[in-house]
Amino acid sequence: MNEKIDFVVTYLDGADPAWIKERDEHRYLQAKGTQHENGNSRYRNMENFHFFLRAIEKYAPWVNKIHVVTWGHTPEWLNTKHPKINVVNHKDFIPEEYLPTFNSNAIEFSFDKIPGISEHFVNFNDDMFLNAPMAPTDFFEKGLPRLQIMYAPFMPSDALFSNNILALNKVVSSKYLINKKMFSLKNGLFATLSNIYLLPMLRYYGKFIGFREDHLPAPHTKSIYAKLRESLPEYFDFVGKSKFRNSQDIKSVSHWLMLDYARATNQFLPTNSFTFGKLVNLSTSINFELLFKSKYKVLCLEDGDFIDENEFYEIVSIMNDAFLKKFPNKSVFEK
Template identity: 25%
Template sequence: MTAAGEEQIDIVIAWVDGDDPQLKQKREQYKKTENVASGASAATRFASNNEIYYNIASIIKYVPFCRYIYIVTDGQQPPFIDDFAKQGICSADKIRIVDHKTIFSGYEQFLPTFNTRSIESMLWNIPGLSDYFIYMNDDFFFNQHSTIDDFLAAKKMIVYGFWRKNATLLTKLRYREFLQRYNGKQLQPKHTTAQMLSAKILGMRKFYEIDHYPHIVDKNILKEYLLSHPEFLINQIKYKFRNIAQVNIITFMNHLKIQKYEVILKPRLPLNYLRSERGLEDFIPNLQEESIKYGCMQSLDLLDADSYQTIANAMVDKFSAYLPASLLSAAPSSKSHD
């Protein structure tokens, strides 16, 4: 429980059920209207393998300073999400579903979108959102107890990462653009490139690279910049799938804060990171490692059935007291893998 008077902030999670037949059909329909990079529309990018429930359970267990959990979706809702409140795991108003139509209010012409970078660029538009909030992908989770001091100190954001120069990545990008003019293939919108571009557009020659952690966000500095630079905002949200022209908006916001000296930069943290088969051997013991505060499980749908079952069992064991009984009885054995 949070002590009386202790500051609370919200957590925002972007979620999609890529197995939804209606969403699949809609996604395929719009893929035909854009020259989409293969990695931007791969099925694994939209897959859901119960990560959202582990994520929420980890917040309830380890993040006492969280006020509300906002789940941003496209006309969807995780099937067991209401059971957290029904079974007394959290209060009735703790978890709130926010539709894309809400966050794109005033910009509805850019919907539907299947683009995380577009969605992230509009999170500031969630009604009632705290001035500072934590943003997480649905495959992130808190691995150990967290305090607000991990994210904010004297109203300065704490950002974990490391400096990198733009030059090498920019040279590679220009070379890729040169090749594209001959092969016609859309450039892959790489994560690190989008971070580099977020600094370059602000006139910075280096960028502070961040990893797959929960990230603290200043809603107001982002909102004010985007609304005062409408062309930049539109360029961020007009693509229905990830595009090389987009920046990483979280890193962009970090650089805005860096330029105002409103951030505390700290070295990157250890991460319990499972990326398909890579990291499988270390992932389970690291669930109990107190020095590792955050975790990320990418592309669980690409694991073989036995590996998936092992990971799912370990996550259930870690968070069983904070997971709905309906989920425990339905998963992980009900999840099929080809």
């Protein structure tokens, strides 16, 4: 693939007094969301963003640009003059009427508006780290995103996922509801067998029933963003206006909607995300050095509401010591 591929990552300094003041001034809106969506764990800083960039330098030197999306603060050590680093303030690409925002979904819904972003880009959270050498074809091939297709009926508790699928069925026909890619072993044996098992349900309902989503870096195209913004303007407007995450409203959707659209319209190539990456919930039982030697190309090291402050910082200290052993040298993205 000759197309340029950009990485986009959201950076937040949750300890910035100015940011905290502005967030708290709008906190009254939080009542519409859940504690999981807007709790303090959403904003805690693990102080390891430099390892995120060291991993990119080591494992994906082919990346075109790294767009660091920020409320206004940046790490003092970041080499903002490096030609591959593009620091982007929310006000540079999010419509003024939606600002300020503390809603990651609202931020991600405007990524295609980042000035100069390439047609093909990968959305990272700042808790996602490359763990092994990557190729551009791990994310895109023949101009199409690499995605696993595994049908999975959404549960009522998965509000964002159900909202995504309800919105998807409004704008996509069932033309590709059953297609040969869902039977490809490139999805992984378990995913393929799951699709076969759910075939009668798909035939009966004749609609998309939900996809298993990966909490891993997400390959997107500006074209799909534009198509969905045109098809579902009221959803984009609702998400944009939501200062905090709010899955309780049916119009509250996430960037996974774009991935679902790619699957539903056959604009993807299958891949086995089970072997590609792993979501790890932080805990005191994790052997990080062993984890960092694993076969997974990507790791998502997720903070959770169940970890109290003292335990969280203890875990982070152990994790960052392991990161330092894996990536001991400064990258070109550091001063």
